[in-house]
Amino acid sequence: MKAHIRNQVAALFFLLPVATALVALPATAIAQPAAAEVRSLEVTSDGGLRAGAELEFTVEGTPRARTHLRINGVARNIVLKETERGVYTGSYTIKRQDRISPANPIRVMMRVRNRNIVANYNFPAGMANSPAVAPVPPVAALKIERFSVAPIDKIEPGAELKFSLNGMPGGSAEIEIPGVNRVPMREVRPGVYEAAYTLRRLDNLTPSRPIVATLRVGDQSVKTNLTQALTADAKPPVLRNLAPREGEAIIDRATISVSATFDDAGGVGVDPKSVRILLSGRDVSADSDITAQFFTYRADLPPGRHTVDVSARDMAGNAVRKTWGFDVVVPVSAMPVTVPLQITSHANNAIVQGGTTVVRGHTAPGAFVDIKVNAIAPIAGLFGVNQEVLAQRVQADANGNFSFSIAPQLPLPGTRYEIMMVSNKGDLRTESRLVLFQKQG
Secondary structure, eight states: OOOOOOOSSSOOOBOOBSSOSSSOOGGGSOOOOTTOOEEEEEEEESSTTSTTOEEEEEEEESSSOEEEEEETTOSSOEEEEEEETTEEEEEEEOOTTOOOOTTSOEEEEEEETTEEEEEEEOOOTTGGGOOOOOOOOOOOOOOEEEEEEOOBSOOOTTOEEEEEEEEOSSOEEEEEETTTEEEEEEEEETTEEEEEEEOOTTOOOOTTSOOEEEEEETTEEEEEEOOSOSBOOOSOOEEEEEESOTTOEEEOOSOEEEEEEEEOTTSOOBOGGGOEEEETTEEOGGGSEEOSSEEEEEEOOOSEEEEEEEEEEBTTOOEEEEEEEEEEEOOOOSSOSSOOEEESSOOTTEEEOSSOEEEEEEESTTOEEEEEEEEEOOOTTOSSOEEEEEEEEEEOOTTSEEEEEEOOSSOOTTOEEEEEEEEEETTEEEEEEEEEEEOOO
């Protein structure tokens, strides 16, 4: 019996029987009629005898036999199937726990009816040292290089939003506009996807969620948020909620808070690094608490006239400058000339948690305090985000203490709450403002 075993890396060839190069070992073959025989065994490997390599076996012999292999160092038999008349094939992937040596014999076992045929073969020389197949280069990581929108003048029904996405070619992309719809994108050039959507009157934009693009290529997918404003940012930001107010007379006390909020509705937001604050000609920027939403400066100010000069730019370079003045005065009479009104629970521009916020204050005993709270959502370019969340009148107790609660239905991170309070007692009336911000994240 002449055996031929081939190796896939070093010219596949037939293995020779252990006892002789021409016939199977007589000692290892059970005597059977001449018609039943194992004629040859062919073995190939895609990585020698290393763990993870796949061995392919082809045996030629008597047709219609049950055939399997046994290799020392492998825990189980390798079953072969008859794929052509008298030709049997099978495969085995070498495991890390296998202990296969080139010297280990391969035993082919056939059973034809009640007859058994067994023949031993060797692995071909050099198979254990066959070079490993070059690894398949990893698939490039899928990513979205750019996701943008062409800015429009105003967000309103009938306005058309045009989106563009750059990424890996040959994929499919779509945009999810929260509260509106999913918009499929079309690949107009390799790796460039575009889509357009016209806002409808029944659309309900959800400012608490970003606009998201998804790109899929094969079994990979990646998402990214739109970080660009939907509207063209051609307008400068505005300073609101000035404290103290223009021309206000502040009774001299230990600490006075000077503050304002930045409103860049429809824009890309104020750059905190650009904010410069002058108080009576002195630069107090480094001593102030400055964010993209507000600034606050606290100090013990002497009686007299004080001016505030604030300048800033938004991220698009639009500049704003605001100047106003107020007076710090010393009371000259014990007779009250106004109703005291002070918030004791929160500083102006304080950050509050989600859920219900309780605000406490102090005024004249028995005074009535009218409260109005507006919530301004932080999402640029979306309509329907300014809402009144509270309009209430409360009465101070015998000690002048009062409180009220803010419980917005949709507390969005970064929402600004503008609180207007008016205290009335007899003919005396005092106004006060407080600004709070919903915690981000």
